[in-house]
Amino acid sequence: MQDQKKRPPAVKLFALAALFGVIAGAAAVYVKETGSGNGGAAPTADASCPLAGEKVAALTPLMRGQVAAMTPAPPANPRPIGGLDFVGPDGKPLTLASLAGKTLLVNLWATWCLPCREEMPALDALQEALGGDRFEVVAINIDTGDDEKPKAFLDEIAVRELSYYRDASMGVFNTMKKEGLAFGLPATLLIDEKGCLIGSMNGPAAWDSDDAKRLIEAALPPPAGS
Structure with missing residues (x-):
């Protein structure tokens, strides 16, 4: 029974993701249709x-x-992803730039978010x-307060591999929301070793699945010295 609690079935996460996708998809259409009105100008690549x-x-x-x-x-x-400031395991301020050099799966979660709670063991795995x-995996908790x-929730579900990142101000979520990358929780970004956005997701996923591992493995930077 305890193992089932730690590793919710992939089908359960997939069902949650499907439901969230319908809601987020509707929001995404609204955002697209009520954009800044730039006249359809062709996008240009960011030099960075x-x-x-x-x-x-x-x-x-692979998605x-x-x-x-x-x-x-x-x-x-x-484009690069910037403006995400949070606190590291030692309580000191961090930015994504401080984690440059590795592929990052940035995930925003909160204890009051049921899909987040279901997803957390898979992220740990x-x-x-x-x-x-x-x-x-940079899982950033955005609960307000202390x-x-x-921490009690992570102890309860025996999360041992994830570093404890925190943003009690919810500034990370608000920044992602302004960028059109977050409509609710959980919200996830896949970012390459140079800090550039590869993809985004709203809703949970079975991150311990073979599909997820294939995607992440393909996104990894070359080994040092290669």
Whole structure:
């Protein structure tokens, strides 16, 4: 019984993701149709992400199955993700730039978010399987208040591999929302080793599935010295 609690069935997460996808999809259409009104100008590639478009194109076919809700970043307009400030395990301020050099799966979660709670063991399992010098799951808790509740929850479900990242101000979520990357929780970004956006997802996923591992493995930077 305890193992089932730690590893919710993939079909349950997939059903939650499907339901969330309908809601988020409707929001995405609204955002698209009520945009800034730039007259349909052709997007231009960001100079700081010259190769990200090629990577997005290569990884898009792998956004399927248990990670089919991942939306690839526009290959013609690759962009860096900045302005995400949070606190690290030691309580000191961090930014995504401080984690550059490895592929990141940035996930926003809260204890009051049921899909987040269901998804967390799978994220922990993904970090255990693939985490290291080239990849990290950056799960950022956005509960307001002190650390007592989120830490108690992680202890309760025996999360051991994820580092404890925190943003009690919810500034990370608000920044992602303004960028059109977050409509609710959980919200997830796949970011390459140079800080460039590869894809985004609203809703949970079975991150310990073979589909998820194939996507992440393909997104990893080359080994050092290669």
